[in-house]
Amino acid sequence: MRPLPDSTIRILVCKALDRDFDKNWSDWAVEMLMSGFDTEHLVILAGMREPFDYFEMQTLTTKALHELGLDFSDKRQAVENYVTYLIQTCLGGKLESVKVLAELRDLYLELDYDKALQQFYFLYYAKTDLMIEEVQWYIDGVDRNNIDETIKNYFTEWLKVKSHAKQK
Template structure:
């Protein structure tokens, strides 16, 4: 069975050791709706506050084992998650600037991973152009073309790194 693409988000969260909360539960429900059905995935789908992170870390470890999900390869985690985010933006499911900010934060969290440096630059170019008429992060970008430059770059990224 093919993974739900939002699973790449959970894999990134697991790699970054982020706290388990209702977002994880929502992703578990998505997976169940397309046919994944394991004991621990059902348990994850039903988590409620207050969250005990020690128990939930063990639970997510079991879910990852049951579903044979690997989160140990940073390059794969980065590529798959950024590709997922790029598709979400191009399908109008996520805001462009917020997503660029998220990838900019990933760039830092992943120890300044050079493969996503351009997203960092695009974020600051777009952010600067929200407040000023010039920016120094992306050659040739201005208020009239920054959105198209960003979308073209997202398409280029997807074509180069298609999840599959």
Template sequence: MKKPVLSTFKILIKKSFNSDIDEIWINWAMEMMEVGFENETLFILAGISKPYNQFELQELTTKVLTELNLDFSNQKTVIKNYVYYLISNSIYKTESYLATLRELKNICIDLNMEDNYMNFYLLYFAKDDLIEQENQHYWNDANRQNIDQIVTENFKNWKTEYETISKTENKLLKS
């Protein structure tokens, strides 16, 4: 059994939003090959170098994802999976919290301030303010001493909820 490549979540969100193809795609293709995924289009993608022809690469990446049975058509699911990826990669790395929260804040903005991601938006500004000053006005009772613990708790809660929902959905699909 091939080991999953976690950066696939980032690739799927980029494709779902029709983002430009860049070196992240090339690195992902090489990582996929390293864990045993093999097909001709993946090899072609891994060998691409700058300058990137976006028209050709959009077509190629669609073909790669289709051949690997990676679905990017449900943007809501792709976003949830990507948020899970971000949180999973930084949940116990407080030094990465601001960067992760920035990415999550941007997702919230891109989704017109969707409630599911609003806490991350507020936590980003609370943490960012506390870097420069003693007080912030985004999160009740958050201060320099407890902001990382608050972020950790929110990350853990979101991750647990995601995993619970995923298990339930998978059970429904199997029945």
């Protein structure tokens, strides 16, 4: 089976969280077509342009995802997969930690202060405070000397815990 484009993980979390539709959907559809995936509704989606009609896009994206056999029904799993993807991308050196933390902070707020994402929120504010100030008040014992290591360690631990949970 062909590998899915990386943007698919973001698309699935957007669908699972019922986010508004934007240009990313048609860009993803084009990327999917270029990767060799070809379905009726994916072709239509690739041709869509703003402004998007919410109801039309809701139906179209659902059909395209179903044709591809992509499941977005488990919101918790979609979020977990997205968080894992962001962390792996950061640890792989493709995204800055502060950008990943900003995305995870927004996700934490969007999900009504989901406890599983709370530490990312604290890490984001600790990191951004330490970028301009000498101290931060979010995490005890964290300063400019160890913030990046603290973030990396938390990211690594997240991956380890999620990987271990999937093995059970």
